Amino acid sequence: MSLKTFFGGIHPKYAKELTAASPIEILSAPETVVVPMLQHIGAPAVPTVKRGDEVLAGQVIGEASQPISAPVHSPVSGKVVAVTDQPHVNGRSVLSVVIENDGQNKWVDLEPHYDPVQLDRGAILDKIRAAGIVGMGGAGFPTAAKLSPPKDAVIDVLIINGSECEPYLTSDHRLMLEYAGDLILGAKLLAKACGAKKIVIGVEDNKLDSVAELKKHAGAIEIVLLDTKYPQGGEKQLIAAITGREVPSNGLPFQAGVIVQNAATAVAVAQAVRDGKPLVDRIVTVTGSAINEPRNFLVPIGTPIKHLVEAAGGFKEEPGKVLVGGPMMGLAQHGLEAPVTKTVNGILALSKAEAVVPEPMPCIKCARCVDVCPAYLLPLRLEAFGMHEMWDEAKEYGAMDCIECGCCTYICPSKRPLLQYIRVAKNQIVAASRKRTS
Numbered sequence: 001m002s003l004k005t006f007f008g009g010i011h012p013k014y015a016k017e018l019t020a021a022s023p024i025e026i027l028s029a030p031e032t033v034v035v036p037m038l039q040h041i042g043a044p045a046v047p048t049v050k051r052g053d054e055v056l057a058g059q060v061i062g063e064a065s066q067p068i069s070a071p072v073h074s075p076v077s078g079k080v081v082a083v084t085d086q087p088h089v090n091g092r093s094v095l096s097v098v099i100e101n102d103g104q105n106k107w108v109d110l111e112p113h114y115d116p117v118q119l120d121r122g123a124i125l126d127k128i129r130a131a132g133i134v135g136m137g138g139a140g141f142p143t144a145a146k147l148s149p150p151k152d153a154v155i156d157v158l159i160i161n162g163s164e165c166e167p168y169l170t171s172d173h174r175l176m177l178e179y180a181g182d183l184i185l186g187a188k189l190l191a192k193a194c195g196a197k198k199i200v201i202g203v204e205d206n207k208l209d210s211v212a213e214l215k216k217h218a219g220a221i222e223i224v225l226l227d228t229k230y231p232q233g234g235e236k237q238l239i240a241a242i243t244g245r246e247v248p249s250n251g252l253p254f255q256a257g258v259i260v261q262n263a264a265t266a267v268a269v270a271q272a273v274r275d276g277k278p279l280v281d282r283i284v285t286v287t288g289s290a291i292n293e294p295r296n297f298l299v300p301i302g303t304p305i306k307h308l309v310e311a312a313g314g315f316k317e318e319p320g321k322v323l324v325g326g327p328m329m330g331l332a333q334h335g336l337e338a339p340v341t342k343t344v345n346g347i348l349a350l351s352k353a354e355a356v357v358p359e360p361m362p363c364i365k366c367a368r369c370v371d372v373c374p375a376y377l378l379p380l381r382l383e384a385f386g387m388h389e390m391w392d393e394a395k396e397y398g399a400m401d402c403i404e405c406g407c408c409t410y411i412c413p414s415k416r417p418l419l420q421y422i423r424v425a426k427n428q429i430v431a432a433s434r435k436r437t438s
C-alpha cells in the first residue's frame with residue numbers, strides 16, 4: 001500500500017510508545033459521577049431528573065433540546081444528589097447531573113437488534129440519535145445531524161478516521177485493535193445512514209497492527225494507509241489525502257460528497273444499533289512524563305479526571321501542565337475535578353520542564369509557518385492582523401479557514417504565539433458577524 005497524505009503538516013515527537021502496547025482496562029465507576037448536559041456542539045441537553053431521583057444505568061437524564069443537540073444518559077445506577085453547575089473540561093461551569101453510584105450497575109432494558117444492517121436508514125438514524133452519539137474524536141458534533149446533510153447533497157464516500165495523529169494518544173489505536181469487528185459494523189451502519197456507497201478507513205502507518213486486525217473483518221471496505229504526519233486527522237486533510245477532493249473555503253465535507261466519522265464513533269454506533277446501548281463510556285489514554293503508569297482505560301462518562309490519574313498510579317512529579325486531549329489541540333486544565341465527557345480521548349500530564357513557554361522573539365520572515373500550514377494560510381500575516389486588531393484584513397486573508405492545528409506555532413523558530421493571535425481574530429470575526437445578524 002502506498003502512503004497518502006496532505007499539504008503541509010509537521011512531525012512532532014509522538015511519544016505513543018508510552019501506551020501503544022497497553023490493552024484497554026475497564027475502570028469501574030467512582031462513588032460519584034458528574035454528567036454534564038453539554039458534551040457536544042450545539043444546545044445543551046435539558047435535565048429530565050431532579051435531586052432525589054433514583055436512576056438506572058442507560059437511563060436518559062438529559063434530553064436534546066434542539067435539532068443540533070444530543071441526549072445524555074446515566075452511566076451508573078444510583079441516586080441523583082444534585083443538578084447544578086460543575087467544573088467542565090472546557091474551563092467553564094456547566095449544568096451537570098451528579099449521581100451517587102449505588103454499585104449495583106442496574107440497567108434499563110436495552111433493545112438489541114440481531115441483524116442491524118437490515119434496518120432502514122431512518123431506523124438507524126433514530127437509534128444513533130436516541131443513544132446520544134456525538135463525534136468522539138474531539139469535535140462532538142451530534143452524529144445523527146452530521147449524517148443528515150441538506151437534501152440536495154450527494155454523499156458517495158464515508159471516511160472512518162483512524163489516523164489518531166495527535167501525539168501521545170493511543171485510545172483509537174487500541175480501539176481499532178480490540179474492537180475491529182464493532183468498528184467495521186459501525187462503518188457499514190454509518191454508510192447506510194448517509195447513503196455512501198464507498199467506505200474507506202484511513203489509518204496512519206504507525207498503527208500497522210490495527211490495520212492487520214481491521215483487514216480481518218473489512219470485507220469490501222477499503223483501508224488506506226496514511227503517512228504519519230500531524231494533522232492527518234483533520235477532516236479537510238483526511239479528505240484531501242484519501243479522495244484528492246477539496247472542501248471549499250469555509251465549507252463542510254458534505255460539499256465534497258464526503259462524511260467523516262471518527263473510529264470511536266463508529267464503534268459507539270455499532271453498540272447502539274446492535275445492542276441498544278447508549279453512549280455512557282469511552283476509551284481514554286492517560287499518559288505523559290508526569291504520570292507514573294501511563295495506560296488506556298474504558299471509563300464511564302462522568303468519571304472525574306482525578307480518578308483516572310489515580311488509576312494510572314498518580315503523578316510521578318508535580319506536573320507542569322495537565323491537558324485533556326493531546327499536546328497540539330488539548331485543553332489545559334486548572335484542576336482535576338472536571339469529568340470525562342463523550343469527547344475526552346486523553347489526559348496528558350507534562351513535566352514542568354516540558355511545560356515551559358518560551359519567550360517570543362521577533363519574526364525573522366523564514367516562512368516556515370507558511371510551509372507547514374495545511375490550510376494554505378499565511379500565519380505570520382494573520383498573527384500581525386490579530387495583534388493589531390485588524391479583523392477585516394484577518395477575514396480577507398482566510399482566518400476562518402484556520403483549523404487551529406498549531407503547526408505554525410510549533411515550527412516557528414522565533415516561538416511566536418501565532419495560533420493564539422489567530423484565535424483572537426477568529427473570535428472577533430465571529431462576534432462581528434453575530435452582531436450583524438442579531
Ligand code: SF4
Nearest residue numbers: 373402403405406408
Ligand atoms: S494558521 Fe491555523 S491552520 Fe495554519 S498552521 Fe497555523 S493553526 Fe494550523
Ligand code: SF4
Nearest residue numbers: 363364366367369412
Ligand atoms: S515561522 Fe515564525 S519566524 Fe518564521 S516567518 Fe513564521 S512567524 Fe516568522
